Amino acid sequence: MTRICEKFIEEITSGSDTVSAELTQHLASCSACHEAFESLRQLKDARKSLTGKEAAAIAGILKAISAGTVASTVTASSHTASSSSLAVKSLVVAACVLSIVVAMFVHDCAPAPKTDVPVSVAENATAPQIATEPIVRIDETGDLTDNEKVASAAVNVIDSDQQSEDAENASASLDVGVQEGNKTGEAQTIFVPPDQENIESR
């Protein structure tokens, strides 16, 4: 078995009807290439034309292509419409955001009327502590030059001693928290009114 020449393999297997002069001369001299060339020609002659099924498939593809082009034009027009509506939507959103920003800016620039309120609340909250402190200072460290004050201070000391003794006797079982509550400035102002004590003692 002789093989066909590699030089002409491309032209022999090309399937084209036109044959070059070089190949024609070669086919006349080379039996192997000539037989191969003839066998391929017979293959081509024996090929059937398109069947009905294949023709129907081709017609379907052509129909789909024409429908596809129509659909593509429709989608293109709808795409332009949707893009225009999208632009309007974006404009509306931008306007909303701008209005919100402007409103926030105006709100920040306006004077705040409620700034004094927290200060007054703080002062009110600290006021009782300031009021109680002088009473305690008077009782402990103040200069008692006035007689009334001396007397009241003495009564105050006596009363507080008595009350503390009474409290110790009456409630020996009380806890430390209660005892500390009795020693506060509020308790002293309630139990020792200086004017009344001065009158009673005189």
Next chain:
Amino acid sequence: MNKDKEFSQLLEETYRALSFFLRYLGLPEADVDDMAQEVYLKAYNAFDRYESGRSFKAWLFSIAKNTFIDWTRKQKTHRRFLEMNFSKDFCDTFEDSSNTRTQVKAMLEKLSAEEQILIELRFFQDLPFNEVAELAGLTVGAVKMRMMRILDKIKTDLKRESYDQNL
């Protein structure tokens, strides 16, 4: 020539080969028509961008191969499935022996599916060797070697046939 007319002519020339090529790649016969339609739609939409320097048929078949690869990714399968009736259907596209001088059909049945698709792409579609090699996943040298073997088989069978007829 009008674009639609030219495309329909190319469609008629290539449809059979394209459907066999898709089946050779491993596409089930039931999906061939749908994928062929998808391939031709892609080709038609890109027909204006087609490079005239390259063979249109080679370009079309490369679209088919890429479409098939996309399909396998969607199917999540890499298994190649060549149907049993591929060779029979391919040989059925040739005339029976009673109508021709030689038994071409019987001769083609002896070839493998790879050899049959190489004949289809190279001889009937006139694709260049490098394009055939790329589509079949072979080297150019391997394609040439296979084509020489195919021609040897064919001419040997034809010679035997003519010898038997002369007896």
